[in-house]
Amino acid sequence: MKKLILGTAALALSAGMALAQDVVRLGTEGAYPPYNFINDAGEVDGLERELGDELCKRAELTCTWVTNDWDSIIPNLVSGNYDTIIAGMSITPEREEVVAFTQPYTPPSLSSYAALSDEVDLEGGVISAQTGTIQANHVVDTGATLLEYPTSDECVAAVRNGEADAVLADKDVLVPIVNEGDMVFVGEDTPLGNGIGMAFRKSDPELKDKFDAAIQSMKDDGTMNALIIKWLGEDSPRW
Amino acid sequence: MFASCADPSTLEGLNWLACYLTSGKHMAFYQSFLVVLALLAITAPAALLFGFGGAMAARSRIWPLRIFGRAYTAMVRGIPDIVFFLFVPVAMDQGFEWLRHKVKCPDWTEPVRQGSDFVVCPAAKLPLSTSPQWVHETYGFALAVLAFAVVFGAFAANVLYGAMRAVPRAQIETAEAYGMTPRQSFWRVLVPQMWIYALPGLSNLWMILIKATPLLFLLGVQDIVYWARELGGSKTSIFAYPHPDWRLYYFLGLLIFYLMLTRVSEAVLTRLTARLSHGQATLAGEAQRKAAQ
């Protein structure tokens, strides 16, 4: 009997929690164009900005945007500084041990190498990648020399100034850089990760479910694909 | 900013630069200089307060308090400040939330630690998740100030402890001869006189504090380093003002800012030393007295 009362109390509390959470805080990095970046007006912009705003509208939630360094983006989620991560984060088993992911909103995307010339030794050379990403892990696995930087921009800069032979990053991030600059894609594209999803605290399943449903509805009516075309281009994989 | 900046892709040369330097992002960059100055202005007195407490604890006659004071002042000698900044704010944040959780939600049954999640009841969250963004930013800034104050308070405690011991013993003895209690002689004789002895150390501490401010960005505050990295990185045409990697120039700007801040501080502190030496039983005070005669 006592157990039952406790159970209802917990239920009532978690219902209260959903109510209290009028404002959902979306955490992003703000340095990963075209997924998320700070535009010239100083606001968060990009695919995920538009996606997040649309998802909040569909889930009938009020949302605000918060930026946080990539380094500490998961610790700050689990300690409750914001409620979800929407920062081009690939779904990986290691991360799933700590956070709960929604279904992916972009299909498993490709990672590519970009370099100044196409005669680069991808296995014996120096490859730059962002610290704490699946790409950094992959470089270590291939046996190449990993050169780590805290942001993707610095990884690209390292190739330009000759520090690294090539950079490994999400293809969608490299496409505008290759199109507009002096760099070329090298080697095979590598599928890494299981697509990009939003991450939540494991103790927060209600909120996760709401966003999950919203993502599903966007996939169903084709708006998700339209967003992918708008921000990532025609060549990026779609649903 | 200017009306002509509506379409940056048509601009060239100086016009482009003028629009670029007044974009919303640059405005945030300029404001972040104020953030750094605000941090300095708030942290300095807060650290002094922590330091005063630490020095008093280290002099205390109650030994647990004395041990605590000594350990606190010894802390900065052993451990790099950056290591503190990497986990003290997180620890403080969780500590505060845990305390509020205990007070506000006594009948909460779920554990606070669920795996790696740190979950407190919504009413105990700091700040409440319903509060507007500026409250969150202010809270983050306050945590940063507190972390700085704890670390630099330990430095200040060292300085003040030394200064309290440097006040000539005769001064205290005279106070005792006048029948003052230890408390009275501490507040009326020791404290007013110790500042001149503490000033060289405190000026130095101020300089250290200035040079520690770039570490603010480690604490998640959007300070000048954050914006310099953000603005300086190369920009593709997805941005309104595409440009190559300009971080070197932005960081040179920061270097000049810090050098200027140091110069100004040096000038002010020199004047302050002259001011505080007035009427003191030190060489400098004596020299002033002679010059005035």
Added chain:
Amino acid sequence: MSCVQTFQDYAFRSLGYGERLLPRSDFTLCEQFTLIGSGLVWNIYFGALALFFGFFLATAVAVARNSSAWVVRKPAEWFIFVFRGSPLFIQFFLAYQAFVLLPRNGIELNLIFTHITAETGWLTRAWAGALVVLFLNTAAYSGEIFYGALRSVPKGDIEAADAYGMAGWKRFRRIVWPTMLRLAWPAYTNEAIFLFHATTLVYFSGFPAWQQKGDALYYANYFADKTFNPFIPYPIVAFYFILVTLAIIGLFGLINRRLNRHMPSESRPRLRIRPQVIR
């Protein structure tokens, strides 16, 4: 995996020996202690070498700053001002950005007799580039300390040296320099401690890690990043640094005893490690 095995695999990981892959899951306390300790080798390398080389430059800077000739004094003053007046964090960053701008295939030095190609690539590597920055930085700070000590060398000592017919280099070497060191030593000990603390900034600003070879804080950060728990790795770093600090205090205390051995025992200054004098 036993702790001995972990030690064999990772004790010299920061130098590139042992297991190539860092642990990816099921992190043990032993792994954290071993890897962070392995990174400490770099902190000691940076600190010890910068201190050693910096000592000589600092002496030169202090003497230059004390000079009456304007052309010698001004550069020394500016050198001290720039390196003491700006954050080390920014110095690291700027140095790295400047080093990568140097031409890749070396600078052609056209001397009159011969062509020399100065290699520059190694400057962008932390082991060299960061060492250069730390060396200049500590030379500026210690230079200021030595300058202060130089100004307080008792007049009587120099007059006595003159009376003995000592002058120039001999007077400096035998009288001024040892006295300057003796006076500066407590403050210089502080500088040494802070320099070791400052080495944690190397991989945090500017200089990237190659093949996941980094210093103690780099590995601590790696673990904090993987375990999402900052409360274990960072205190381990703190623990290691307390040991390093105690070692420095011990070593500098011994040197202090030697520097003061001719003084009457009551007037020998005890080494008081109070961080008010420097930085």
